[in-house]
Amino acid sequence: MIPGVLFFIGNNLYAKNVVRDKVTETYRNTLDIFADHTDRTLNDITNYLNKLGVYDTDVGVLNSFPPGSDNYVLTKIRIQLKINRDIGLYNMIDTIFLFNSNELILSTSSQNQYGILQNVLNDNVRRIVDESTPGRWLLWYDRRIEGGNFLVQVSEVPDTGLYVGAIIRMSEIANQLSIQWSHGDIGEAAIYRSDGTRLGGQGTDSHVQLNRTDLIRENAPYRFVKDGETGKRYLMMNRPSEVADMTTSILIPESYILQGLPYFQLLTYAMAVGVIFIFSLYLFFIRRTLFKPLQQLISGMKKISLGMLNVRLQTNNTLEFVFLANTFNNMAEQIKSLRIGMYEEQLKAQKIELKQLQAQINPHFYMNSLNIIYNFAALKDTDSVKKMALHLGDYFRFIMRANRELITLEEELKHIANYLEIQKFRFPHKLGSVYDIPGCMKGSLMPALSIQPFVENAIIHGFVNHRKPFEIRIRGELLEEEGAFMHITVEDNGGGFPEEVLRRLNEGQGLPSADSSRLGIANVIQRLKLRYDGAARVDFRNTDDGGAAVTIRLPVSTEHELPEPKGE
Structure with missing residues (x-):
């Protein structure tokens, strides 16, 4: 149209x-x-x-x-x-x-x-x-x-x-011009000086004022000027004299030239307005019967894609869209049912994965402990064997109880102390530990074996110079960061993280080596992610004296304020 x-x-x-x-x-x-x-x-x-x-x-x-x-x-x-x-x-x-x-x-x-x-x-x-x-x-x-x-x-x-x-006399020339040109509705003719002054005294009642620019003869056959009072447009033609400073001009009202055409103009504009009006009604009808239902359908699909499964479409009087809306509503209901079932299955899979990650840590220390007991027995050092057996018993007692989802920070620290005492039998007078944990934090709950793997990793990778004393420091503090959080930092005075390893750890990438200690770190990070759904964080850095430092950020919870794991 x-x-x-x-x-x-x-x-x-x-x-x-x-x-x-x-x-x-x-x-x-x-x-x-x-x-x-x-x-x-x-x-x-x-x-x-x-x-x-x-x-x-x-x-x-x-x-x-x-x-x-x-x-x-x-x-x-x-x-x-x-x-x-x-x-x-x-x-x-x-x-x-x-x-x-x-x-x-x-x-x-x-x-x-x-x-x-x-x-x-x-x-x-x-x-x-x-x-x-x-x-x-x-x-x-x-x-x-x-x-x-x-x-x-x-x-x-x-x-x-x-x-x-x-x-x-200019009046004589003007009179001769009027003989050839009839004044009235068809327009007027006059003679002008080049500055726009009208000559001859004829037609001085005209409101059309011409200037020097108007009187310039151009290549165009005519130009338009406007009456200063009535606003009427005139078609003007000029012819300057070759032997005198005067220009003969003819002014013809555009309304006279186009007489009859305005009716066709009105008809044309009326047809255009009519077409636009009919087309507007058509667009309104199409919008109500087609565009609006399609917009509702697209909006419903977007909401479904964003997880808003309670969206339902309203039907209208169009048979096709009634069928389309009913089909969409049935599909949305089925997607909701399937998603709930998949969500429950995912929760079960996450619980099983959490148990597997906990069990995966248990055998890390077993073989080294037996070797130490055997060496003490061979040396007939019964006191050391007794102490080693006592610490080893407490260590494995904790492992057997680690199937619990949450333990206190105090229990985790006792387990780490047993682990370090066992390691001190391997490195006598070379291994030390320092604890700086506020008493108010020891009752906080956390997943079992969340700190010990980092202590184990520090001894395996940081204690490279066995001639120099090696010290592990465990510090804790409480912070308010849009809620209560505890920060637990494990530091050592060893060789620190290599730059590539440090970058990969902070970017959450896997490490090229798959030894038990690094696998244990990956398991801890995965367990915290499953348990706290992004609220927990583990940061890796090197200290000013060259050692390694790991900071674990956990939400504070007690036995009366248990954090709900993801999906529960």
Whole structure:
């Protein structure tokens, strides 16, 4: 429909342009005929003045006689008779005159204006001579002459000091223009000076004010100007004169040119509005019956994809969308049922995985402990065997009880103490430990074996120089970070983490080595992730003295405030 509407509008504009072009072509011919005729007449008068000054013997010898002599008077009378006769040959000429320093001879077609013209020439003739250009008519103004504006041409008689000239009233040229152009509804014609001043006194009731720019003749056949009071648009055509500073202009009201076309314009616009109105109703109907249900369907699908399984679609009167909405609602109900079942299965799998991760840590220390007992027995060091067996018994007693999901921090620290005492039998006088745990933290609950694997990793990878004493420090503190959290830090004075290992640990990437200690660290991180669902965090860094440090961040919970594991 949009191309159809655009076609209507474009066709209307094309018709208006065609009408303007055809009307302009007709009036342009009329304007050119008048301007060419006026210029030819002015040129004929110029040629007449030149011939009068050059070929007429009386004009040539007038200044050779003494003023007042008989010959001078007779010659002056003959010249007066000639110009009285010649002024009738040119309808456009108002006055023909000759003057020198002593005399002014003139003949005019307006005998009642003779004295006025004589005074005007006496007052202005010298200035007119100074400003005249050979072959070009000078536009002059004097309010004493009817209409005020007139054209004047002055030609010097060679070697005599005598001048011949002619005056043409602009009102006369304007009258001849009005003969060819009927004023009224079809527009108006007028003659303008190049600065926009209207000449000839005709049509001065017009509100159209022209300026220098409006009067410039362009390559375009016409241009538009606007009435300052009524706002009406006029089609304007200009034709400047070739021999005088004046421009003939024709102003045609656009309403006259396009008379009849406005009805077609209104019809075109009415059709366009009607098409748009019908199309709007159609869009409203389509939106209600098609777009709105589709939007509801798309919105429901987005909500389903975001996990909002309680979304249901409303049905409308369209049979197809009733079927579509019922099908969507049934699918949403089935997805909800399937998701609940899968969620329960996932919880069971997570619990089984947690148990497997706990059991996976249990055998790490078993073989080394038996080797130590065997060596003490071989040395018949029964006291050491007793102490070793006691610590080992407590160690495995804790392991057998580690199937509990949560233990206290105090129980975890006792287990770590047993582990370190066993390790001190391997490295006597080389291994030390320091505990800095506030008493208020010892009752906090945590998953079993959450700290011990990091202590084990420190001894395996940090205690590389067995000649230098190795110390493990365990510190704890309570912090408020959008809730209560405890930070437990395990530090040593060993060689620290290699840069690549440290980067991979902090980015959560797997380590290339799969030994038991690093597998235990991965298990701890996975267990904390399953248990606290992102609330727990493990950070790795190297201390200022070059050792390794691991900080475990856990939510604070007690026996009366157990954290719910993910999915429970």
